[in-house]
Amino acid sequence: MAKLKLPVPPIPPQLKPLPKRPGKVYGPQTPLEHAGEAAATAVGWIDERTSLSGAARWMMFRKVPKGTNWFYTLGSATMFSFLSQAVTGIFLAMYYVPSSTRAYESIRYINNDVFLGEFVHGMHKWGSSMMVILIFLHMGRTFFFGAYKYPRELNWVIGVVLLILTMTMSFTGYLLPFDQRSYWASIVGVNINGTGPLVGPYLSDFLRAGPNFGATTLSRFYAIHMLLLPGAIAALMGFHLYLVAKLGTTAPPWQRATSSEELREEQVSS
Ligand code: HEM
Numbered sequence: 001m002a003k004l005k006l007p008v009p010p011i012p013p014q015l016k017p018l019p020k021r022p023g024k025v026y027g028p029q030t031p032l033e034h035a036g037e038a039a040a041t042a043v044g045w046i047d048e049r050t051s052l053s054g055a056a057r058w059m060m061f062r063k064v065p066k067g068t069n070w071f072y073t074l075g076s077a078t079m080f081s082f083l084s085q086a087v088t089g090i091f092l093a094m095y096y097v098p099s100s101t102r103a104y105e106s107i108r109y110i111n112n113d114v115f116l117g118e119f120v121h122g123m124h125k126w127g128s129s130m131m132v133i134l135i136f137l138h139m140g141r142t143f144f145f146g147a148y149k150y151p152r153e154l155n156w157v158i159g160v161v162l163l164i165l166t167m168t169m170s171f172t173g174y175l176l177p178f179d180q181r182s183y184w185a186s187i188v189g190v191n192i193n194g195t196g197p198l199v200g201p202y203l204s205d206f207l208r209a210g211p212n213f214g215a216t217t218l219s220r221f222y223a224i225h226m227l228l229l230p231g232a233i234a235a236l237m238g239f240h241l242y243l244v245a246k247l248g249t250t251a252p253p254w255q256r257a258t259s260s261e262e263l264r265e266e267q268v269s270s
Helices: 031-050 052-060 070-093 103-112 117-144 153-175 180-194 200-208 215-247 260-269
Strands: none
Touching: 031 052, 052 215, 070 117, 070 215, 103 117, 117 153, 153 180, 153 215, 180 200, 200 215
8 A cells, every 4th residue: 555645734825935025125124133033043053954844844734624623722731731830840849858857848938938939839739730620621522522533542542641640740749748638648549559459559669669658758759750750741742742743633523524526616616
């Protein structure tokens, strides 16, 4: 069977330079225009050496099916909530101390003494719930629009793993303030994990970093929360988006395919 390879889409007309008109002054005039020109030159320099603009155009200038609506933005919204979590998490990590004797105090310090600390902590805390809500809404959209069917099954499976990783992010992050509530809630959570068949006890030992909930458990949760899981989520998200760009998105289920007769008429008249 011949391999069907879609060509890289052409440069859209909006991005093409307009033809020059006589009597008009061309080139950058104001400092802002000079700055824009400098940025374009830098991008051009990189592109000449990497040819990345073709890949960027392949990713961003795609045809979308008729009937695409606001529900299709839920995946991107989930991605932006993850990015917000990553950025606010980096700032929190500058002050947070993953030690059983100092963790609570470091969070208190972030909230009371660090400039905008309470705001960034609040964004991270509420943002985590936001991401969980958005990922479920996005999953609902793909389910009800039948986007899990051939040829997108693999993207659904990757999505399921992303969902599990996101829930594990929430679980491991919950312990980090190390107050009474987070401590006891995490013990309950780890014990529930331990009741799972076969792997359950191993999983809870891994999470506790040993048979008991102790000082090393907090470092274990912290490492999983801020290194292991974000890395895995970012990598899978990249693959998820690659498949979205490669396969295209599904049309809404109520969208009827145009009959070949109508298509032919459209082609003749245009
Ligand atoms: C970190 C979490 C996730 C991110 C950032 C993400 C991102 C995206 C984006 C941007 C799209 C394309 C536009 C759209 O439909 O919104 C998409 C499509 C898709 N996602 Fe996700 N997603 C995530 C989790 C999930 C989950 C949990 C599932 C299901 C279990 C899933 C299944 C799918 C499927 C099947 C498509 C193809 C949709 C179609 O063809 O119409 N995704 N995802």
